[in-house]
Amino acid sequence: MVQKILRLISIFAAVSAIPAGAATLFNTSTFDSGLEGWAGGANPVVIAGDNPYLQASVQVGSLATFNTSGAWSGNFETAGISGLTVELRGPSTNSEPLAIRATLLGPDTRTRWVTAPVTVPADGIWRTASFTFDENLMTRIVGTASFAETFTSVERVLFRHDPGRPSQRGDTVTGTLDLDSIRSVPEPSSTLLIVLAGGAGVFRRRRRY
Numbered sequence: 001m002v003q004k005i006l007r008l009i010s011i012f013a014a015v016s017a018i019p020a021g022a023a024t025l026f027n028t029s030t031f032d033s034g035l036e037g038w039a040g041g042a043n044p045v046v047i048a049g050d051n052p053y054l055q056a057s058v059q060v061g062s063l064a065t066f067n068t069s070g071a072w073s074g075n076f077e078t079a080g081i082s083g084l085t086v087e088l089r090g091p092s093t094n095s096e097p098l099a100i101r102a103t104l105l106g107p108d109t110r111t112r113w114v115t116a117p118v119t120v121p122a123d124g125i126w127r128t129a130s131f132t133f134d135e136n137l138m139t140r141i142v143g144t145a146s147f148a149e150t151f152t153s154v155e156r157v158l159f160r161h162d163p164g165r166p167s168q169r170g171d172t173v174t175g176t177l178d179l180d181s182i183r184s185v186p187e188p189s190s191t192l193l194i195v196l197a198g199g200a201g202v203f204r205r206r207r208r209y
């Protein structure tokens with residue numbers, strides 16, 4: 001088993017060494033280095049620990065956070081990005097489940113394409129959510145830029161609590177959203193990571209305290 005893992009790691013290293021625009025293919029936010037570009041009206045902060053994560057909280061307002069840095073903007077088409085995964089948690093202190101959508105803002109900083117929401121229960125349990133960036137699965141809620149125009153010139157990625165019909169500003173809420181391990185899909189190593197994760201649970205989340 002150990003030899004198998006070592007062999008997979010060596011393959012992983014070899015694949016990672018291939019340039020071919022790999023830098024833009026592999027976008028990830030783990031919050032080991034602070035906010036890593038995440039900001040927003042919900043004033044997200046990094047909660048320190050053995051596995052730091054992002055926490056956005058709001059009192060009667062829009063629960064959202066976004067990133068305009070180079071890691072989460074630009075031409076997603078040529079970068080080969082088809083979606084993202086993110087670990088989400090709604091603390092048990094939340095009074096209701098959250099409905100989190102991912103939004104891509106277009107080149108005019110006005111156009112917004114949003115995904116369907118994922119439910120984040122108020123139970124304090126981390127879950128991995130997947131969002132697919134596909135014109136047929138997303139809704140343009142404001143602006144005039146086409147999906148192609150937006151996808152080839154993304155100004156920012158944004159997460160927001162927005163239950164019911166998609167809207168520009170979401171629903172007003174008092175609550176907290178924890179986020180971690182935001183990763184673009186596919187990554188150069190995604191197939192191998194699936195093999196490793198499926199085979200041995202190697203990538204199980206580190207314990208928190």
Ligand SMILES: [Ca+2]
Nearest residue numbers: 030051052180
């Ligand atoms: Ca983390």
